[in-house]
Structures are given as structure tokens and as C-alpha cells.
Amino acid sequence: MKKEIRIQESGLSVSIRVRDDGVTELADFTAAGVLSGGMDEAENEEIYHPIIELQVTGKSTRGMHAYKHNQSSASLELRYIDHSMEERTNGKELVIRLKTDDEVYASYHMRFFQGVPVVQVWTELENKGKEDVGIEYVSSFIYQKISGNGELPYYDKTDIYTPRNSWDCEAQWKKDDIRDLNLSLMPVTGFNTPGFGINRYCYGSSSSWSSCEYLPMGFAQDKETGETYCFEIENSGQWLAEYGSDLGSRLYLALSGPTESENGWWKNLKAGTAFTTVPAAFGVVKGDISEAAAALTLYRRMIRRPNTDDEKLNVVFNDYMNCLMGDPTDERERMIIDKASEMGCEYYCMDCGWYDKGYWWDRVGEWMECQERFPNGMKAVCDYAKSKNMVMGLWLEIEVMGTACELAAKLPDNWFICRHGKRHIDNKRYLLDFRNPEVRKYCMDVVDRLVRDYGVGYFKVDYNVTMGYGSDIDSDSCADAILEHYRCLYQWYEEVFRKHPELVIENCGSGGQRMDYGMLKLLSLQSTSDQTDYISNSYIAANVASAVTPEQAGMWVYPYEDEDEHVIYNMVNGLLLRPYISGMVWKLSDQSMNLMQEGISLYKKIRTDIKDAVPFFPLGFSSIKDKVLAYGVRKEDIVYLSVFTPGTDEALIPLAFGKQIEDVSVIYPESVRCEYGVSEDGLRVHMPQEKAARLFKIILKADKTPADC
Helix, strand or coil, X not given: CCEEEEEEECCEEEEEEECCCCCEEEEEEEECCCCCCCCCCCCCCCCCCECXXXXXXXXXXXXXXXXXXXCEHHHHHCEEEEEEEEEECCEEEEEEEXXXXXXXXXXXXXXXXXXXXXXXXXXXXXXXXXCCEEEEEECCEEECCCCCCCCCCHHHCEEEEEEECCCCCCCEEEEEEHHHHCCCCCCCCCCCCCCCCCCEEEEEECCCCCCCCECCEEXXXXXXXXXXXXXXXXXXXXXXXXXXXXXXXXXXXXEECCCHHHHCCCEEECCCCEEECCCEEEEEEECCHHHHHHHHHHHHHHHCCCCXXXXXXXXXXXXXXXXXXXXXXXXXXXXXXXXXXHHCCCEEEECCCCCCCCXXXXXXXXXCCCCCCCCCCHHHHHHHHHHCCCEEEEEECCCEEXXXXXXXXXXXXXXXXXXXXEECEECCEEEECCCCHHHHHHHHHHHHHXXXXXXXXXXEEXXXXXXXXXXXXXXXXXXXXXXXXXHHHHHHHHHHHHHCCCCEEEECECCECCCXXXXXCCCCEEECCCCCCHHHHHHHHCCHHHCCCHHHEEEEECCCCCCHHHHHHHHHHHHCCEEEECCCHXXXXXXHHXXXXXXXXXXXXXXXXXXXXXXXXXXXXXXXXXXXXXXXXXXXXXXXXXXXXXXXXXXXXXXXXXXXXXXXXXXXXXXXXXXXXXXXXXXXXXXXXXXXXXXXXEEECCCCCHHHC
């Protein structure tokens, strides 16, 4: 049966090998133009690298593995049946069909996108046998030849980039030599040691905040061949990214949703039923992290729901951050609406607090306006915003009800996440279970009513609490309830957009604690942080386009001091992302308001470029210890570059495309200048003070291509 499937698509060279016994392996996944290399153990009967890792209750592992997920005997029982390459919108889809002797069928999907060196991968399992099968782990994707090209072994040349994430400090990357992660192989001489490590390096999510500790993505770089691998896991709950060594001195990467070992996940695949893994993305480029981030950006644009907001990039004013902070009233809202309109904002979002007169945190859930806050009715405020030519928005935390919400006390427990006969409570909130169709109907009725009665065209949907490790009501495992909750939530959003196709929904989870493309393939934009300090915010702004496309990355622009450089720095934070305007606008002088108006007007001119541009990081990813930050986007022969100096007044930004530069100019602000010049070393900037920022526009010679950047 020996067979090889070779695919050359969109800058990728993929080879899939079917061995004589039907075991199917992903043999190579390489950037086009890079020669495949490394050891080939295809004929070694003891060494297998199956294309799907499957752990089944009652089945053995096939060797020492410790906590790793790459040594299950059930994986080798999946044998090749056939495959097909099918045409899809914007690309093709490879489907490989396999089965076990006890009638478990698997369909392995790898979708290619035209012009994008990143694929989307997932697996479907179907039990056509007579007995139930317990699933403990199944990979969305596994590749067991990371840094497998060139002459050097992986442990002498691989850097791993880990995307650390936390509340108010999102998208903070750490680079490690793989030897510092204890994944190198030490020389062995005795026959008892098999020549591979049993430890691993992994990170993931343990509950319903997908990015509470880490972003669901990563990079790995082969310093010898110049290849950079990129990946993401498209799930809003639990997930796992795992690196480890295997027989034959290989480095593998396994991507999955929840697992039994880490999350207590278990799925009873009953006879006649099917299960689909969460999607994962994987790609490789010949280039650095900027090239890899650019590839992921193009991929993310391919998979997300087409919507007019991500084409128009509307400017949103939100009244929360360093502004009303959840204490709206009729009088205050009208005053802020006037300021937002004067600055040129196009959407106005009233944030939390509009539904209760006092301590509203534990009373959310009914979503009725508070008469004490709005004696003339909240619709009058909404109509006032619309009279200023802004679309009205409201804050919702649709997946929760407060413990003091009167409605929550009247509802049955099966509306909520429960364990051990009790409702799960997180910080005075119950969590709704979207597996229940009555919950979905209630939430749809809320959305329909707010759209109908108030003319709402924008929702900021927040998610400030988590459901622990899930629910034991009607689930094979608590973790499986989280997975199914999210799948039902995604379907609910799809229904919302079918009913209200022009509705814009922002994804927020205490800022960036649920920042993933399970959500962002559906929702227009992402709240990237709850950070309130504008300098600290720049450390997020300089990195966050690695996690989210620039046009979906909502970045606060919230001046709270009436001082030129303060206002400018705030504006530069957001200009190459999606600026969320806020702040203590009542404190701003005419000069500061002019700077805000200038920044918003400039954004409206360059946003047509931003929505098609790809990010780059000329200094690498920023660290909170850095005194200089730089982040840019590029589109053909146009480059926009943000430069921040939080710890100095001078900066030198290396530019790989330096010899191609035709012109450099500061485009924001126009009036408050800085000194700058281009040399062989890069762009040298002298700011008027420490803690300053500027936005540059760089024009490249027209005969050069974006790849030259």
C-alpha cells in the first residue's frame, strides 16, 4: 500500500506518506524552496509518526511517554482508506479517510488557502461500530518534524516563542532557545535509554478564558534554514500546545482542544455518533517572526466572517475607560456624545451600568434600562447619539446573570453551569449554559429587543468571569460541557448575524482574556486589554497584531491629561490598529481636541491601507523592560511605522528595506515635530522628550515588492 501524497500550494511543500501497513504520516511540511532534510525512519518498523494522535480508553500507550500525547497505540490502528483533493472557495481541501478494525472512521482535513502559507486542520471521528469508544485525547494537528530540515539537529538551532498573556499585560512574547526548555537530547551510551526525552514543553488554557495565561498560538524558528513555523488553536475554551522529542531525534508539535490529562475532558463516542476536533492552523515561511505574523494575518482574514465593519473600520467611542467607568447618566452621556461627535467618531458605545442605579455588578442579566439614570428614557440618549450621526452601541455580558438578579432566582438550574448539584458562582455571577436552547432563545430575545427598541447597531459583549472546569449536567465530562457550550455560542452568533447582518459585535473578555479565532472568525473586532495606563498600553499595542489582525485589534485611545505629548502618545497607540476613543474628554483644551481630531481624521485616510496591510516588528516583539518600541504595517510600497520611546528620547529602528526607501515623513502629529533621519543603520529618531510617540509613513521604490520588506 506504500503511497506518497505530495502537495505544492501557496508557498508550502507538503508530503504525506502511507506506509505498507496503512499507517499515514505527515512526512514533510516545508516552506517552498527549502530542501527537506533530516532522518527518514519510514522503513523502521518501530518508529511511527501518525498523522492523528488518538488516545482511547482501554488502549495502551506504545512506549514510555510521561505526560506527552504522542505515543498511543490507538493512533496506529487508524489505517488509510483513500484521499481526495476538493475545490473550496479561495483554495483547496485535502481529505484523508482512515479507519480502525473496530469501525472507528477518521477524516483528516487540511485546507489550503490561495496565496497563504498557512493551512487549517481538523479531524472528524465517527463510530460506525457496535460498541461505545471513550476518547481521552485526539489531536487537531500534529507534526513530528519541526526544524527537521538542514544539517543540524533541532536542539542546536530552534527558538521557541511563547505568547504570555495576562490581564492588562496582553501579548507579551518570550523567546527561548529550546535547550533552555530542557528539550535537548543528551548523548547516551547504554542500550536501556531509547534516545529520546520523555519531558515536554507545553502551555494552554484550563477553563473558559482561552487567553487568560497564554494566547492560543505560537512560533518556532529554525535558525539554520531560516524557516519560522506559526500556529494557532481556534477555540475559546480549553486547548493545549505541546512540544516534545520523539524517537529518531525529532521535535514534534501537537495541537488540540481539551484533554483528559490536563482538563479532565472525556468523550463517549457512542455507536452511530461523531466528534470533530477544534480547528487549528499551521504554517511555515522562509523568514522571521514578522513574515510568520504576516502569514497568520492573511490566513485570519481568509477564515473570518465577511462583514462590512472589517472593511470600513469604523471609529468607535466607548464611554468606559478613563471616562465614565460604568457610571452613565443622561446628562453625562449627552456631554460625552457631543465630544465624540466633535472628534469625528462614527459609533458611540455606552458601556456598563445602564441597567441598574447602584451596585450593578451582581444584578446583571435582565438588561432593562435604569429609570433613575435616564429619567427621560434611555432611548432619548440613543436617539441623541444618532442625531449626531453616530451608530449607537451598548455593553452586554450576555453569558452571565448576577447572583442578585431577580430573574436568576426564578430559573431552573439547567440554565446554568453547575457542578455537584450547585450552580457555579464566579465573583457574584452565575454562568449561563448555551447548550440549553431556552438560554439561547432568551439571549436572542434580549438582542432583538435592544436592536428594536433602541436602534442599537453595536454591542460590546464582555465576559468577566469563567466557568471553572465546566458543568456536570448532561455531559460526558465537565470539560466537554465547556467545549459544547462554545460550539452552541458560535451557532448563536451565526443566528444573530443572519437576523441582523449589519450588527457590529465587539469581543471582550475583561479586555484580552478571550482573544482567539474561535470568536474572531465571527465577531468584527477585539478588545485587546483593560490596561488604563497609556504608557503600559503601548507595550501591548506594539505586539498585539501578532495575535489579532490590525483592523480587528481594538486599542484604547483615552487621554486623561491635557498635555500635547500625552494626547499624541495615546493616539499613536491606536492608529495602526483599531482605535477605541475614550478618556476624560471634558478635561481637554482646544489644542488637545485638535490633536484628537487630527488623529481620527488621519486614521480615516489610512484605514483603507490598514485593512489590507500586514504587520511587522522591526525590533522583534517588545518587552516591558524595553525603552524603545516599534510596530508597523506594510502594504506594497507603503509602510506605516509607530515609534514609541517610553524610557528615553532617542530611538534607532533597523529597517530591512532601508535601501529601498524613497521618502520618510512624520504623518502624526503634523504640528508637534521631532527630529529624524535614515541611514544604513535604520531610522534614527530624536523625540522632544522621554515618553513620546510618532507615526511615520515610509514610501518604498515602486519596483520593489512587499516580500522585499
